[in-house]
Amino acid sequence: xxxxxxxxxxxxxxxxxxxxxxxxxxxxxxxxxxxxxxxxxxxxxxxxxxxxxxxxxxxxxxxxxxxxxxxxxxxxxxxxxxxxxxxxxxxxxxxxxxxxxxxxxxxxxxxxxxxxxxxxxxxxxxxxxxxxxxxxxxxxxxxxxxxxxxxxxxxxxxxxxxxxxxxxxxxxxxxxxxxxxxxxxxxxxxxxxxxxxxxxxxxxxxxxxxxxxxxxxxxxxxxxxxxxxxxxxxxxxxxxxxxxxxxxxx
Amino acid sequence: xxxxxxxxxxxxxxxxxxxxxxxxxxxxxxxxxxxxxxxxxxxxxxxxxxxxxxxxxxxxxxxxxxxxxxxxxxxxxxxxxxxxxxxxxxxxxxxxxxxxxxxxxxxxxxxxxxxxxxxxxxxxxxxxxxxxxxxxxxxxxxxxxxxxxxxxxxxxxxxxxxxxxxxxxxxxxxxxxxxxxxxxxxxxxxxxxxxxxxxxxxxxxxxxxxxxxxxxxxxxxxxxxxxxxxxxxxxxxxxxxxxxxxxxxxxxxxxxxxxxxxxxxxxxxxxxxxxxxxxxxxxxxxxxxxxxxxxxxxxxxxxxxxxxxxxxxxxxxxxxxxxxxxxxxxxxxxxxxxxxxxxxxxxxxxxxxxxxxxxxxxxxxxxxxxxxxxxxxxxxxxxxxxxxxxxxxxxxxxxxxxxxxxxxxxxxxxxxxxxxxxxxxxxxxxxxxxxxxxxxxxxxxxxxxxxxxxxxxxxxxxxxxxxxxxxxxxxxxxxxxx
Numbered sequence: 124x125x126x127x128x129x130x131x132x133x134x135x136x137x138x139x140x141x142x143x144x145x146x147x148x149x150x151x152x153x154x155x156x157x158x159x160x161x162x163x164x165x166x167x168x169x170x171x172x173x174x175x176x177x178x179x180x181x182x183x184x185x186x187x188x189x190x191x192x193x194x195x196x197x198x199x200x201x202x203x204x205x206x207x208x209x210x211x212x213x214x215x216x217x218x219x220x221x222x223x224x225x226x227x228x229x230x231x232x233x234x235x236x237x238x239x240x241x242x243x244x245x246x247x248x249x250x251x252x253x254x255x256x257x258x259x260x261x262x263x264x265x266x267x268x269x270x271x272x273x274x275x276x277x278x279x280x281x282x283x284x285x286x287x288x289x290x291x292x293x294x295x296x297x298x299x300x301x302x303x304x305x306x307x308x309x310x311x312x313x314x315x316x317x318x319x320x321x322x323x324x325x326x327x328x329x330x331x332x333x334x335x336x337x338x339x340x341x342x343x344x345x346x347x348x349x350x351x352x353x354x355x356x357x358x359x360x361x362x363x364x365x366x367x368x369x370x371x372x373x
Numbered sequence: 374x375x376x377x378x379x380x381x382x383x384x385x386x387x388x389x390x391x392x393x394x395x396x397x398x399x400x401x402x403x404x405x406x407x408x409x410x411x412x413x414x415x416x417x418x419x420x421x422x423x424x425x426x427x428x429x430x431x432x433x434x435x436x437x438x439x440x441x442x443x444x445x446x447x448x449x450x451x452x453x454x455x456x457x458x459x460x461x462x463x464x465x466x467x468x469x470x471x472x473x474x475x476x477x478x479x480x481x482x483x484x485x486x487x488x489x490x491x492x493x494x495x496x497x498x499x500x501x502x503x504x505x506x507x508x509x510x511x512x513x514x515x516x517x518x519x520x521x522x523x524x525x526x527x528x529x530x531x532x533x534x535x536x537x538x539x540x541x542x543x544x545x546x547x548x549x550x551x552x553x554x555x556x557x558x559x560x561x562x563x564x565x566x567x568x569x570x571x572x573x574x575x576x577x578x579x580x581x582x583x584x585x586x587x588x589x590x591x592x593x594x595x596x597x598x599x600x601x602x603x604x605x606x607x608x609x610x611x612x613x614x615x616x617x618x619x620x621x622x623x624x625x626x627x628x629x630x631x632x633x634x635x636x637x638x639x640x641x642x643x644x645x646x647x648x649x650x651x652x653x654x655x656x657x658x659x660x661x662x663x664x665x666x667x668x669x670x671x672x673x674x675x676x677x678x679x680x681x682x683x684x685x686x687x688x689x690x691x692x693x694x695x696x697x698x699x700x701x702x703x704x705x706x707x708x709x710x711x712x713x714x715x716x717x718x719x720x721x722x723x724x725x726x727x728x729x730x731x732x733x734x735x736x737x738x739x740x741x742x743x744x745x746x747x748x749x750x751x752x753x754x755x756x757x758x759x760x761x762x763x764x765x766x767x768x769x770x771x772x773x774x775x776x777x778x779x780x781x782x783x784x785x786x787x788x789x790x791x792x793x794x795x796x797x798x799x800x801x802x803x804x805x806x807x808x809x810x811x812x813x814x815x816x817x818x819x820x821x822x823x824x825x826x827x828x829x830x831x832x833x834x835x836x837x838x839x840x841x842x843x844x845x846x847x848x849x850x851x852x853x854x855x
Binding site for chain 1: 803809810811812813814815821822824825827
């Protein structure tokens with residue numbers, strides 16, 4: 124699904140990713156943990172095609188195509204979804220219209236006609252149930268005046284609407300209370316399938332109690348320095364990151 | 374890496390010619406360039422006008438000659454050579470037309486390119502269209518239906534002939550000839566426009582609509598519009614413009630006057646898409662418009678405008694709130710791109726007691742353009758308990774564009790309540806990236822964001838116009854983020 128090879132990337136001449144390797148197979152859930160400033164969110168942004176970042180080297184294969192060769196829109200249409208750490212507000216644009224544009228963009232890519240109004244509304248209804256996104260939130264402007272939890276639920280709703288091959292969750296747990304965390308996680312879990320992969324970026328082990336990963340990686344200073352199973356997350360929770368840093372430097 | 378959409382889009386746009394930039398080959402009956410009393414006599418004679426009309430024009434010309442072109446707007450342009458302009462051009466039409474079928478097929482094609490299929494308009498939308506091709510109205514529809522209600526909707530030329538008493542009574546009462554340089558010029562040389570009268574207590578059952586179009590190369594367009602809503606009546610009037618591509622600058626100096634008598638309501642909506650010139654601003658339309666309405670007791674005038682075209686725009690649709698309890702509204706979206714310049718806004722003059730006004734202005738500046746809001750809220754001593762709310766927002770699409778706000782507030786009555794809010798923001802890279810990440814392309818992302826920003830104003834437009842306006846906003850801003 125995703126093969127990242129020796130990826131190097133910088134922003135404003137500061138190199139953040141310094142040769143990152145990662146392989147994700149279809150259906151797998153990978154978690155990336157790491158201290159602040161290690162490059163977790165940069166990885167998410169670079170994969171999604173944010174133009175502020177410069178790729179200095181390496182390659183990324185996404186389902187057989189060169190991901191770095193595509194612009195952000197093409198990547199999204201090819202099935203890469205990023206759940207934002209800070210979802211953006213777009214005043215005056217209803218959530219529904221926004222999603223219709225997104226869904227039709229994907230359909231255009233697939234050579235399909237724009238979705239029919241009724242089919243779209245049925246789809247919205249069905250997917251909104253996953254994260255308990257009520258009609259009021261669906262019809263409001265994109266994320267405008269949403270609480271932190273509502274924004275994150277809206278991200279998962281959008282993910283469900285777009286049915287990506289690879290979903291990157293960038294600190295989706297930040298700012299969530301326990302109930303919202305449960306709703307969001309259940310939404311994600313409902314979407315797990317043998318042909319959909321997840322890359323879950325988080326600071327805390329807590330989220331991984333709900334979204335149980337197949338693999339956990341530790342990102343330090345722009346490289347993955349340690350990988351393991353889900354138990355690694357618990358170890359990190361208990362011991363912090365310092366022992367790994369020492370391992371690396373040793 | 375990342376998306377290089379910006380460059381691609383910019384390239385496309387600079388390579389893309391103006392969508393409505395085509396001309397129709399129709400023989401024209403055209404006056405020689407220049408302006409003097411003889412030309413005015415010629416215009417008047419061509420139109421077989423009564424003596425009083427000619428006299429009115431000549432007086433206006435005399436006034437105009439004493440005036441100077443204003444230089445206070447925040448605009449920088451080469452002043453037109455008024456003696457190099459031809460002031461009259463009429464499509465050669467041999468006989469009076471009875472139905473659309475008799476219209477020159479070439480002309481019909483033009484209308485269709487503009488998306489104005491008149492049959493469609495008639496059948497589907499219930500819009501009566503008075504299509505002004507250059508200066509002479511060539512086709513008027515729905516007239517009989519309107520006539521049953523006593524509504525008059527015709528070209529200004531026809532009104533001068535058929536309804537001289539109404540024209541004489543109201544023409545120049547809201548925008549006096551000497552009001553400004555351009556209104557004086559218009560009064561002297563206006564060639565056509567629309568006239569509308571709604572009788573007492575009548576609610577006009579359809580949106581009245583006029584499509585203007587400059588067609589003859591080098592012809593200035595001087596439209597004159599007068600809408601009179603008699604006591605207790607209601608009318609919604611739509612004005613939309615598209616213009617073909619030109620090499621030299623084209624002058625457009627229209628005057629629109631609205632009269633809302635006691636308890637009447639006029640809703641006047643404009644979508645303006647004159648040719649803005651090339652990327653350097655060369656060849657665009659100069660749009661110097663005077664629009665003003667007068668509100669009598671308990672009446673209401675609402676202006677809504679979507680301004681996307683013209684190289685230079687100078688326009689302040691205003692309300693004189695003369696009658697007690699009258700209401701004035703101004704909703705505006707003004708978009709400037711490339712080298713376009715706009716200085717637009719409104720004046721709300723409160724004279725009557727308990728008069729209310731609302732101003733919502735949304736400026737959008739892209740490219741190297743400059744967009745200014747200029748507004749006056751004037752509360753006169755007689756206007757007890759007057760209220761105004763103004764909101765002026767500016768959205769910058771690039772680092773090289775400019776947004777300027779010149780709000781003037783004069784309060785001469787201590788019971789007045791005046792509120793003014795203003796914001797300036799730059800279009801968010803974050804917002805755009807968010808859209809891109811959802812698979813929405815850069816053009817559509819900008820379109821969504823900008824239409825969302827302008828929603829409050831677009832919502833004021835009649836449905837069919839709102840759709841057109843949304844498209845225009847998107848077209849005008851293609852490739853404009855930087």
